[in-house]
Amino acid sequence: MQTPRLLLAAAAWLPIATAACSKPAEPPPPTEPAQPEAPAEPGVAAEPEKPARHPALGAFQPLPEEMGSPDNPVTPEKITLGRMLYFDARLSKNHDVSCNSCHGLDTYGVDSKPTSSGHKGQLGGRNAPTVYNAGGHLSQFWDGRAKDLEEQAKGPPLNPIEMAMADAAAVEKVLTSIPGYEPLFKAAFPGEEKPITFDNMAKAIGAFERKLLTPSKWDDYLKGNDDALNDAEKAGFAAFIDAGCQACHSGPYVGGGLYQKLGLIKPWPNQKDQGRFDVTKNEGEKMMFKVSSLRNIEKTAPYFHDGSEASLDNAIKMMASHQSGKELDAAAIASIKTFLATLTGPLPEDYIKQPALPESGPDTPKPDPS
Ligand code: HEC
Numbered sequence: 584m585q586t587p588r589l590l591l592a593a594a595a596w597l598p599i600a601t602a603a604c605s606k607p608a609e610p611p612p613p614t615e616p617a618q619p620e621a622p623a624e625p626g627v628a629a630e631p632e633k634p635a636r637h638p639a640l641g642a643f644q645p646l647p648e649e650m651g652s653p654d655n656p657v658t659p660e661k662i663t664l665g666r667m668l669y670f671d672a673r674l675s676k677n678h679d680v681s682c683n684s685c686h687g688l689d690t691y692g693v694d695s696k697p698t699s700s701g702h703k704g705q706l707g708g709r710n711a712p713t714v715y716n717a718g719g720h721l722s723q724f725w726d727g728r729a730k731d732l733e734e735q736a737k738g739p740p741l742n743p744i745e746m747a748m749a750d751a752a753a754v755e756k757v758l759t760s761i762p763g764y765e766p767l768f769k770a771a772f773p774g775e776e777k778p779i780t781f782d783n784m785a786k787a788i789g790a791f792e793r794k795l796l797t798p799s800k801w802d803d804y805l806k807g808n809d810d811a812l813n814d815a816e817k818a819g820f821a822a823f824i825d826a827g828c829q830a831c832h833s834g835p836y837v838g839g840g841l842y843q844k845l846g847l848i849k850p851w852p853n854q855k856d857q858g859r860f861d862v863t864k865n866e867g868e869k870m871m872f873k874v875s876s877l878r879n880i881e882k883t884a885p886y887f888h889d890g891s892e893a894s895l896d897n898a899i900k901m902m903a904s905h906q907s908g909k910e911l912d913a914a915a916i917a918s919i920k921t922f923l924a925t926l927t928g929p930l931p932e933d934y935i936k937q938p939a940l941p942e943s944g945p946d947t948p949k950p951d952p953s
């Protein structure tokens with residue numbers, strides 16, 4: 584059983600979401616249908632002139648304009664540079680893997696494989712989550728081991744099975760050897776004596792990612808446009824609430840705000856990866872994973888940290904059974920899926936267009952397949 588303490592490990596917006604869902608987060612008894620009036624605090628979502636709105640809507644908010652960070656303010660110069668770095672395979676040992684290889688921006692930020700292949704085609708142990716709307720999560724990675732995007736971006740270049748660079752100095756050497764990067768780093772980090780650093784690479788990439796947002800008709804609905812969802816989609820939301828999903832999946836990202844035990848009610852089949860426990864060695868965190876955001880979920884199969892489930896229907900069924908103690912029939916699954924599809928937003932085509940990259944210089948290290 585989870586403890587309320589864990590529900591508090593949450594991002595800034597969560598006071599609302601946590602308050603709104605703290606009750607159903609103590610999972611409701613399996614047989615009792617969720618009470619529609621339980622999840623929302625009285626008054627949170629109340630819009631007197633629109634009485635038909637579901638009271639549980641108070642646990643959800645529209646996406647922000649930008650997933651900002653006081654530590655790394657987003658500027659146009661950082662975005663321009665960060666976009667290039669995101670696509671630049673020269674940040675990998677064999678010049679054949681970039682962030683975009685595993686998080687294809689034109690494929691909703693994923694590679695659609697159970698687990699990703701990196702340097703020399705080596706397979707990792709986890710599924711690549713999407714980079715869209717990730718900046719607002721309480722932390723990064725399935726187990727939350729990086730505190731933010733900027734810390735996260737320092738991982739892949741040095742991971743031997745991802746981009747396989749020897750160390751931060753090797754990455755800085757590559758960046759320094761590409762003449763076109765110097766003015767771009769200077770512009771992005773004005774006044775810094777030595778702007779080309781591994782940290783600044785991560786900051787530029789992080790700034791770029793902080794605007795990878797995909798608002799959808801769900802946001803229009805939350806902002807008050809009652810016609811943004813049709814009746815089937817509204818019924819799907821009610822089914823989502825009835826199945827207890829919002830106890831964990833709420834807030835602007837419909838998830839991403841807390842850690843929870845995978846297999847809370849019924850043990851999860853795959854116990855190999857123990858999630859946060861492997862990071863913290865804290866007994867209470869066995870099988871604890873970051874609750875996934877459900878934004879664009881219909882586009883980001885396969886599902887779960889091990890990429891074990893290809894079908895969204897089955898993923899919904901498993902979640903209800905293992906997390907909420909409810910066995911859903913096909914009609915309920917289809918209805919929830921109809922709601923989840925409203926969380927798909929159009930891709931920001933202009934923002935994600937692959938930029939021309941600056942040419943290598945004479946000192947740029949050659950690809951190394953070893
Ligand atoms: C070889 C494939 C691969 C490459 C290359 C790669 N990633 Fe990832 N990425 C993954 C996998 C797999 C995970 C999940 C790992 C985990 O949770 O332990 C991940 C996790 C993330 C997350 C966390 C998202 C979340 O919801 O928690 C972000 C953000 C991210 N990657 C951004 C990047 C950036 C930026 C780069 C380039 C610097 C990059 N990735 C390169 C495979 C890759």
Ligand code: HEC
Nearest residue numbers: 826828831843872873874875886887888898899902903906
């Ligand atoms: C008790 C908390 C909890 C509840 C309740 C819950 N989930 Fe989840 N959900 C999680 C966690 C934790 C994960 C991450 C799973 C992992 O690490 O593999 C997740 C992952 C998912 C995923 C896969 C995301 C991905 O990107 O692979 C889907 C889909 C999903 N949940 C849908 C639902 C639906 C639909 C419901 C209601 C029937 C629900 N969840 C109820 C905690 C919960």
